[in-house]
Amino acid sequence: MEFRQVTAFLAVAEELHFGRAAERLHIAQPALSQIIRALERDLDVELFERTTRRVRLTPAGEALLEPAAAIGTQVDGARRIARAAQQGLAGRVRIGFGGTSGYAILSRLAREVGQRHPGISLDLRPQMYCGEAAIALRDGEMDLAIVSPPAPASVDVHVIRQERVMLAVPSDHPMADREAVSMTELAGQPFISYAPSHGSQVREVMMRLADEAGFLPRIVQEAPDPYSLLALVGAQVGMSVVVAPSEHIRIDGVSYVRLDEGDDAFTLALGWRRNNPSEALVRVIDIVREVLPSAITT
Numbered sequence: 001m002e003f004r005q006v007t008a009f010l011a012v013a014e015e016l017h018f019g020r021a022a023e024r025l026h027i028a029q030p031a032l033s034q035i036i037r038a039l040e041r042d043l044d045v046e047l048f049e050r051t052t053r054r055v056r057l058t059p060a061g062e063a064l065l066e067p068a069a070a071i072g073t074q075v076d077g078a079r080r081i082a083r084a085a086q087q088g089l090a091g092r093v094r095i096g097f098g099g100t101s102g103y104a105i106l107s108r109l110a111r112e113v114g115q116r117h118p119g120i121s122l123d124l125r126p127q128m129y130c131g132e133a134a135i136a137l138r139d140g141e142m143d144l145a146i147v148s149p150p151a152p153a154s155v156d157v158h159v160i161r162q163e164r165v166m167l168a169v170p171s172d173h174p175m176a177d178r179e180a181v182s183m184t185e186l187a188g189q190p191f192i193s194y195a196p197s198h199g200s201q202v203r204e205v206m207m208r209l210a211d212e213a214g215f216l217p218r219i220v221q222e223a224p225d226p227y228s229l230l231a232l233v234g235a236q237v238g239m240s241v242v243v244a245p246s247e248h249i250r251i252d253g254v255s256y257v258r259l260d261e262g263d264d265a266f267t268l269a270l271g272w273r274r275n276n277p278s279e280a281l282v283r284v285i286d287i288v289r290e291v292l293p294s295a296i297t298t
Contacts, residue, residue, distance in 0.1 A: 003075060005039040006068050008032055009047065013065055016055045090119030091280030096128035096136050096145035099202065100226045100246045101163060101268055105146060105292065112287050120280045127225050131199015137273050143281050144288075147271040148201045157269040158285070159294045164244040165205055165262040168229075169255055170236045176255040183261050187215035190238035192229055195222045205265045206241040212261070230254050 011021035012032070022029040040047050047061035057065065097106050103126075110122050128136065133145035138152040151157050167186075169176050175185075187210075194200035210217045220238050223229035226246060233240055234253030243265075247256040270288055272281060 001039065001042060003071070005035055005042070006071050008035040009039060009061075009064065010068055010072055012036060012048065012055065013057055013061065013068075016057075018055060090117075091278060092121045092123055093278065093281050093284050094123045094125060094141075094143045096125045096133040096142040098127050098129040098133070098146070098198070098225070099200070099243060100249065101243050102126070102146045104245055105160065105268075105270070108291060109284070109288060112291050113284055116287065117280075117283055120283060122284075127198075129194065129198040129200040131201075134199070134271065137271050140273060140276075143276060143278055144270060144272050144284060147269055148266050149269055151269075151271050154274055155271045156274050157271040158288055158292070159267055159269045160292050161268055161294075162264040163201075163266050163268045165202060165241050165259055165265040166244050166247065167239060167257045167259050167262075168233045168242045168246065169239040169257060170233060171253050171255045172236070173239065173255070175239075175257055178257050180258040180260055183209045183213040183259065186210070186217075186239070187213065188218065190220040191217045192221050192223055192232045192238045192240040193217070193219050194229070195224070198224075201266045202241060202243060209241070209259075209261050209265075227251075 008021070008025065011024050012018060015021040015024065018029050018032055022032040025032065036047065043060070043064075045060035046058050047064060049056050049058055095106060095109075097103070106122075106124060110124070113120055113122060125142065128142075128145065130146065130148040133142065134147045134151050134155060136142040137145050137147070137155050147155070147157060149157050149159070167175070167181060175181050191206070193206060194203045196203060206217060221232055223232055226242070226249065229240055229242070230246065230249060230251045232238065234251045236253070241259070241262075242256075244262075270292070272285060
């Protein structure tokens with residue numbers, strides 16, 4: 001059964017007149033009659049009783065009417081979805097992100113996209129840090145991701161801000177009541193960090209600041225995500241360098257202290273592959289540029 005046969009059958013069944021049905025379908029009446037006869041041969045049933053005075057459905061035609069109408073509705077819906085996707089009004093956008101900053105940014109973006117384009121689905125992939133995310137964009141595994149420039153040559157970026165880092169320490173640590181500490185004071189302290197394989201910019205910043213302070217951090221444990229990392233700090237396993245937005249996460253036994261060298265630690269941006277053909281992605285990027293304006297000039 002072909003869809004044009006279903007369309008023809010529905011038109012004749014609703015009009016109960018071959019001439020009017022042909023006009024409705026913008027085809028010649030003999031062509032419509034041929035389509036209906038082909039459908040009847042295909043189904044091995046007679047769908048219409050035809051006389052010179054009237055046309056009416058046979059019992060087989062009555063039985064076919066409901067499933068044929070359902071097929072027509074589904075195809076019409078598929079057409080609308082396809083057109084909406086072509087216009088960027090529907091579709092799926094895969095977004096990779098990690099860290100506390102990522103959650104805050106994606107929360108706002110998801111809310112705006114949901115309000116403006118409810119037909120666009122955001123497939124959020126958490127625990128994907130900047131290094132992993134940049135590679136995923138380059139390889140076409142993600143459509144949009146939080147990255148830290150420089151990005152691969154094929155990836156465009158929208159810079160959001162310069163991120164600041166601070167220190168998370170156990171609340172009973174001698175430094176917990178300090179207003180600020182210098183990285184040079186942290187030599188020999190136990191650190192908790194993300195695994196190097198994640199490509200975390202926070203880990204990279206910690207290693208760089210420690211190197212500039214003249215020591216190698218003593219990393220006693222690694223964590224997969226910000227909440228696990230802070231839980232380990234609260235358990236007095238060690239201290240950790242974290243992004244400034246982490247101070248909004250309240251966990252028992254954790255205090256936050258400003259790090260003297262923590263300002264402008266790294267650049268935070270959203271990136272996408274330049275030749276990505278997704279119209280839904282174009283719509284999302286337009287929203288990104290509007291609601292997450294760049295705070296610095298690139």
